Amino acid sequence: MNANPKILLYILMISALGINTPLSIVGIISQIAEYFNTSIAISGLYVSSFTFTIAICGLFIPVLFSKYNRKRTFVSILTVFAISNIAIIFTKSIYIASFFRILSAIFYPAFISIALTVCEEIAPKGEEQDYITKILLGISIGSIVGLPITTGLGTIFNYQVAMSWIFAINLLSLILIIIFFPKIKGKAKSYEMPFSSLKSKEFLLATIGIMMMPIGASIVYNYQPYFLQVVSHVYTYKLSIFLFIYGLFSIFGTWLGGKLIAKRDKATILIFQLICGGVFVLLYLFANYLIPVLILILIFGILDGMGYNLIQYIESSVIPDSPELANGVFLSILNGGIALGIAIGGFLVDGFGIMSIFIFGALFLLLAFIILYYIIGIMKMPLKYS
Numbered sequence: 001m002n003a004n005p006k007i008l009l010y011i012l013m014i015s016a017l018g019i020n021t022p023l024s025i026v027g028i029i030s031q032i033a034e035y036f037n038t039s040i041a042i043s044g045l046y047v048s049s050f051t052f053t054i055a056i057c058g059l060f061i062p063v064l065f066s067k068y069n070r071k072r073t074f075v076s077i078l079t080v081f082a083i084s085n086i087a088i089i090f091t092k093s094i095y096i097a098s099f100f101r102i103l104s105a106i107f108y109p110a111f112i113s114i115a116l117t118v119c120e121e122i123a124p125k126g127e128e129q130d131y132i133t134k135i136l137l138g139i140s141i142g143s144i145v146g147l148p149i150t151t152g153l154g155t156i157f158n159y160q161v162a163m164s165w166i167f168a169i170n171l172l173s174l175i176l177i178i179i180f181f182p183k184i185k186g187k188a189k190s191y192e193m194p195f196s197s198l199k200s201k202e203f204l205l206a207t208i209g210i211m212m213m214p215i216g217a218s219i220v221y222n223y224q225p226y227f228l229q230v231v232s233h234v235y236t237y238k239l240s241i242f243l244f245i246y247g248l249f250s251i252f253g254t255w256l257g258g259k260l261i262a263k264r265d266k267a268t269i270l271i272f273q274l275i276c277g278g279v280f281v282l283l284y285l286f287a288n289y290l291i292p293v294l295i296l297i298l299i300f301g302i303l304d305g306m307g308y309n310l311i312q313y314i315e316s317s318v319i320p321d322s323p324e325l326a327n328g329v330f331l332s333i334l335n336g337g338i339a340l341g342i343a344i345g346g347f348l349v350d351g352f353g354i355m356s357i358f359i360f361g362a363l364f365l366l367l368a369f370i371i372l373y374y375i376i377g378i379m380k381m382p383l384k385y386s
Contacts, residue, residue, distance in 0.1 A: 013138040018173035020142030027151030053105035058332035062113035070184035078174040085167035113327035133258025144247030209371030216364030218341020253305025273369035284358040
């Protein structure tokens with residue numbers, strides 16, 4: 001392969017951004033309900049079906065695709081996304097739209113997992129984590145930039161226009177891959193599921209520990225707009241502007257996380273849980289003071305972005321011989337944790353009030369710290385770059 005690895009990296013980064021934009025329709029649930037003439041609850045299920053499918057399929061789909069030519073795999077998956085998006089744009093049946101949304105989500109873990117694996121393979125020695133971080137940045141930007149664009153197009157125009165921009169960015173990714181990406185062979189044979197690793201104490205404890213991270217973060221992240229409205233009295237365009245700034249801080253956090261892991265991986269993993277939990281406690285204590293609240297939420301934005309790197313790094317350290325599987329498990333944990341955090345947070349808000357999200361978010365991160373300290377500090381589990 002003679003292609004410039006930097007060019008390949010940025011093509012994959014743009015593709016990761018594009019393939020992540022279907023997650024951005026969370027901001028147009030009311031427009032979806034109106035377009036399909038259905039309830040908000042059904043529209044919510046339609047939106048969340050993408051995340052739930054990724055959480056399930058991330059456990060096995062990447063392994064199934066690991067033996068195939070990388071370019072052919074990327075082109076095939078992006079073609080499925082393009083066809084699915086066309087069907088979603090023009091159908092008036094939410095059942096048909098759901099079928100194609102779930103269909104594309106089935107192949108999402110294979111694309112992201114193999115993109116992460118390819119980036120590590122083509123990276124110059126010593127720059128592996130930087131290359132991985134770029135793909136994670138693409139995922140992060142796809143959600144953060146995609147959300148206001150999709151929401152704006154859906155609100156100003158309609159659902160079909162919002163979905164058309166998602167189709168356009170996915171089509172651009174497909175064209176870039178077809179024209180510029182070289183043929184890269186897959187593995188000689190597909191990985192067998194490493195059941196011995198999956199049954200190991202390290203894997204089980206590490207997976208439980210890092211699952212606590214997206215649950216705790218999601219409890220707070222998904223309900224902080226509601227908190228800002230009912231407690232801090234931040235509304236309308238001010239709320240939108242602040243959440244966009246939060247997103248920019250989160251992108252910076254993803255970049256920062258990659259740098260810190262490459263330099264001090266163990267310290268970064270353990271200290272992260274304590275700092276993030278501490279921020280939640282401070283938000284609980286200073287909830288009635290607007291400026292401290294805004295500063296603390298922006299700090300959480302940086303930490304939230306770092307979480308992508310930490311979860312991927314820990315999982316790839318636990319399953320070092322099967323990178324596609326490790327990256328697939330990373331996607332399952334991330335999306336499964338987000339879904340659980342949303343569900344738990346909704347129960348907490350209904351049952352105990354909005355302030356409870358900070359206490360329970362901190363408790364989940366404390367559990368993550370205890371488990372990860374045990375496997376890293378006491379069991380001495382080896383990490384990839386240690």
